[in-house]
Amino acid sequence: MLDDFLIKMETTSFFFLFCLCVEGLTAKWSMFLPEDVRGDFGNDVVLPCNFTSPFQNYTGPVTVIWRRNTAFSGSQILKCSSEKMQGDCSKTVTDDRYSLSGHLRENDLSLRIKATTLGDEGKYFCRVELENSNDSFEKREGTELIISVPRVLESMYVRTYESGQQFVTCDVTGRPPPVVTWTEPANISSTMISVKESVTTASYSVPVYVRNAKYTCQIHDERRPQQRSLFLHELPESGAARHPEVQAMWIGLPVFMAIVNLLSISFTVSIILVALCKNESKGGGSMKSDAVQSSTYQPPHELIQNDAIYVNE
Known part of the structure; x- marks a missing residue:
């Protein structure tokens, strides 16, 4: 019995080792x-x-x-x-x-x-x-x-074209880009909205049809709504546009100032020329007077004719 048990143990051990070797090799x-x-x-x-x-x-x-x-x-x-x-x-x-x-x-x-x-x-x-x-x-x-591409409301801004017409634009990204809805001002119809779209971006624009009003656009994604707003004020008229007479005055003022400057310069030049002429006239008269005096001066007749009156010995 003992021998049979030992034989079975050896066989089992050999089989176990053989399996380990095969597992490693394979x-x-x-x-x-x-x-x-x-x-x-x-x-x-x-x-x-x-x-x-x-x-x-x-x-x-x-x-x-x-x-x-x-x-x-x-x-x-x-x-x-x-x-x-x-x-x-x-x-x-x-x-x-x-x-x-x-x-x-x-x-x-x-x-x-x-x-x-x-x-x-x-x-x-x-x-x-x-x-x-x-x-x-x-x-x-x-x-x-x-x-x-995450769905994001990237920016909101006002765009002015050469014609002077203005649009409020909201830019979004996403794949596909999310749809933008306008909540303010009221009465924005779908026919007023223009869309430019690519694979991952889109721009939604509406014309500026009312001022002193807030414009708001928004999108909805899986996490939370996103929105942006801006307030458009009434564009003030310039003072010239409100008062034409002021505009005319401001246009004529530079011309008037130019004329005043020219007159001032002319008056100054005239004064300088007059002063120069006077100085020249005074100098010439003095020289002429001296010349006349030296040419007309004669010693007293009696001193010439009567040598007895004065003798310088």
Whole structure:
């Protein structure tokens, strides 16, 4: 009996060890990627990718590759390599918008995309390669990236055209863009509203048909209503428009001032010329008088004729 028991124990142990060996030898690759990931327009998004390999204690070189559109042959948007499984991954195919978000030591190959746009939508595929080129894995089923554009009432403003006609405009974003409703002023009919729309933006405008009034537009989204308002005052008339005589006075005033300035200059020049003429006249008369005096002066006759009266000895 004891011998039979020992034989059964040995057989059971051998079978258990054999199963463990077979499980280790037949371990397979596995990789987890979500079917789709949603991200908001303009924000960063992370595409998860985690894997397991038959080599549980592998610490050698590793290469990570991310592709777009097609598995195995799609364009590479990120390729990075590390000398050790637990080291940093250095990019060889690089774009500043793409980076490795996960950690190799945790078998996490997640991809980060910065500032997503609508052009980033599509399929993404994750691949891992070990030192031996045959030791690699990539799933045929990728992850679909879907970009959402939040529904936002962006701005409200008044636009004036060359004709002078004015419109109040509200700009919105969303995918699809939300519908704008006008709550103020009253009596805005649908025929008054003009719309310019694209895939992710729209502009709703109404003509300015009343002043000293508030204009309000709003949208409804999943979270809360959004609205914007502005108040349009009556445009004041200028003083010239209200009083034509004032306008005429202001037009004639510059002409009058110009004439006064010219007269002042002419009067000043005249005074200067008169002063110069007077000075010149005085100077000339003095010289003439001196000349006449010197030419007509004669000594007294008696001093000339009578030498006995004065003798200078």
